[in-house]
Amino acid sequence: MNDVKTEIVKKLGIQENWSALPKSREYLAQYEPKSVDDLPARSMKDSFTSALLPLSQDLALRDKYVTFMGSVRLGRLMEDMDLFAVWVLHQHVKLPNLDPSIPLPYTFVTLFVDSINFTDHIPKNDSDIRLSGHVSWVGRSSVEVVVWLEQKFQGRWRKLTRALFLMACRNATNSAAAIVNPLNPENDGEKKIFTGGENRKRKRIQLQKESIFHGQEPSAFEQKLIHNIFMKTMDLNNKNKTFNVRKIPSGAIWMEDAQLSNVIYSHPEDRNAHNSVFGGYLMRQALELSWGLVYTLNEGRCRLRCINDITFSRPVPVSSLLKMHAHLVYTEVNYMVIVVINETYDAISGEHTTSNVFYYTYSCDVPVNQIIPKTYNEAMWYLDGRRKFIAAVGGEDEKIEGLTQKSG
Structure with missing residues (x-):
């Protein structure tokens, strides 16, 4: 996960040290895609990736994750999942005409995290944890990313949870929406996953309309x-x-x-x-x-x-x-x-x-x-x-x- 954070900063061309006046990214506007036709369609396997939290070997890292009861701080894991979702999105985005030395002309923002259900497995502080995920749905400028969390237990990876992150793709200066590569499901399984994303989008819109805090009476x-x-x-x-x-x-x-x-x-x-x-x-x-x-x-x-x-x-x-x-x-x-x-x-x-x-x-x-x-x-x-x-x-x-x- 440390490598993931480093690579994100590198790909976006962000200065590592803090500055109240960060380096301008306005020059990247010339590299922003103008039409979805300029972007190749991507598959779910294109964005699939994994990362490891080596708790079994890195004792300093383990100290950051352990609770006073000996389990793992779930808040730390949620923090990692959010960062990892951004990394998955990086795998999905492909600008074929962009020189590798030019940073991505994008800003990625988390909009919403859908229902995250936890299994009965209590995570242990001395066993490796794996994050895996891929893009599961794409709109014009919004992307849904599914992220799994697993821990190695008696030689097998056991599921801890799964989360769905709805991300917004913005331009380099975060001042407007930016189009992103479309998603092309390649088989019946991927089509089912993509349809699920469409259904969740409609459900979110409907729930917002029915919300008590948006004027809908009980x-x-x-x-x-x-x-x-x-x-x-x-x-x-x-x-x-x-x-x-x-x-x-x-x-x-x-x-x-x-x-x-x-x-x-x-x-x-x-x-x-x-x-x-x-x-x-x-x-x-x-x-x-x-x-x-x-x-x-x-x-x-x-x-x-x-x-x-x-x-x-x-x-x-x-x-x-x-x-x-x-x-x-x-x-x-x-x-x-x-x-x-x-x-x-x-x-x-x-x-x-x-x-x-x-x-x-x-x-x-x-x-x-x-x-x-x-x-x-x-x-x-x-x-x-x-x-x-x-x-x-x-x-x-x-x-x-x-x-x-x-x-x-």
Whole structure:
């Protein structure tokens, strides 16, 4: 993976040492492809590549990845997967008329990370980990990359997880979209993978339209659910009934009491090849904050089961003050859904901007306390978390309702 990072910097022609005024890449505009006809179609095997984390031999590297419990820091692995996805994209891009001495006239940006499900295999800190991947779908300027994570166990590679990265191809100065080589599936298997990418694109568009946070009101079922939760917090035995007095049911906690925040000042060492904060670094910090919240609520007896999705709304300048807030927004039997919101603060303008939103689903050894929203805003987060949970477990409203009733 160290070689991967070095090669990316080399291929993009990025200066290695930090400078507040980086070398201009405007001259590369003359090498940008003007039409998709100028770009040869690529196959999935053209972009397939692998990289290794040699934890079995590199003791210094092992120290960076080990947790205090002896397993591997998943946040570090997510950081590597994001970098590796960029490397896979480098294998896909081919400009036949570009002189090898000229840097690629592209900027690659992570837009979205789709559902990442983890197997039951707990990664060990003293065994090699392999990253593999290839391009699975291509639009005009957007590319989907699939990345696998495996670890060697008793002489065999065992799957840890798989992730889907949606990447944007931008021009050399990151000021406009850039066309990229089309993908030509070569057999029925590749056609099926490509069709899956098309379906995921349509699904993302549909989910965005249906999002509560894009003006879509909750369904009748969801409205009834929130009303029932609200009624559970009312003291119906009190003669002086009032909405101003609410009580927390037994075995439950208020959503406002289940949160954890962190403040991080970003530095040049956390930058990507384009002098913004590296997306993988944000993924690592957010994941570890979510685990910290789970640890405080359940004494560490939980495992990350799924990263539901990760959204990168805008680049984060290196000079930013990062304010990360983790909230427990939904619980179901022994599952917890955590959302982490990354706000960037610009000291010069005084503006706070939400740049990233991360969702995580954890499973715990024992049933967890039910989370109860107190305000309407929290109720919307509750419903959004519930939707993420349903997507993670592949359930339906009736199935989840059955689980709720069974758990009491």
